[in-house]
């Protein structure tokens with residue numbers, strides 16, 4: 001069953017005894033592509049961009065995940081987006097790069113609870129336990145490209161493009177019910 | 185399900201994250217206008233179809249997004265190695281012994 005997640009609601013989308021799925025509040029999202037010396041971009045962003053795929057860095061309300069050899073996803077407060085874009089735009093001539101605002105492209109599902117990692121296996125073929133806490137990965141969830149952030153041993157965030165979110169949330173809701181039935 | 189090692193992520197990951205992208209090391213002529221029709225046909229359409237080790241391209245689509253190369257045995261589906269795009273073609277004899 002598809003789940004409508006187009007507008008933000010604070011209440012959980014699905015809740016079972018051992019896992020819970022809810023929608024994260026709206027956040028600013030920027031995709032950065034850059035190569036070569038990153039020092040100037042690091043200075044503009046106020047952090048050191050991680051260069052190992054899957055690693056994260058954070059500073060002053062800004063969170064960044066390395067997605068590929070030259071690609072990063074940035075999460076930040078929506079009202080910071082303009083300032084970060086302006087700071088990076090100033091470097092365009094000396095250090096060509098691409099910084100695209102994708103805030104409206106996707107939503108973030110928060111998945112937590114003691115069996116959250118197990119719930120994710122309903123759609124993710126990866127070994128979830130192999131993703132260290134404090135890192136993240138772009139992967140596939142039931143063939144949908146998603147970004148999975150591991151915030152704790154049983155706390156995850158899943159970035160999903162809007163058009164796929166009802167399907168992914170619906171699948172997670174089914175999983176919550178299955179896990180709840182098992183533990184009941 | 186195959187497990188494929190992405191040389192960029194340096195992780196061995198499920199096949200569903202990857203897409204196949206055809207034969208590797210197909211080189212476009214440096215001077216295209218010098219090519220005959222037959223040479224163009226060969227470049228565009230003619231591919232090897234080996235029974236055994238095959239040099240081929242893959243893409244880590246639902247991951248780092250990178251294209252890379254692999255040597256896969258078309259009989260056993262075993263990946264003998266994967267390596268970054270642009271890296272030289274590995275010598276087959278060095279791979280045959282290492283089938284772990």
Ligand SMILES: [Zn+2]
Nearest residue numbers: 190193244248
């Ligand atoms: Zn990869």
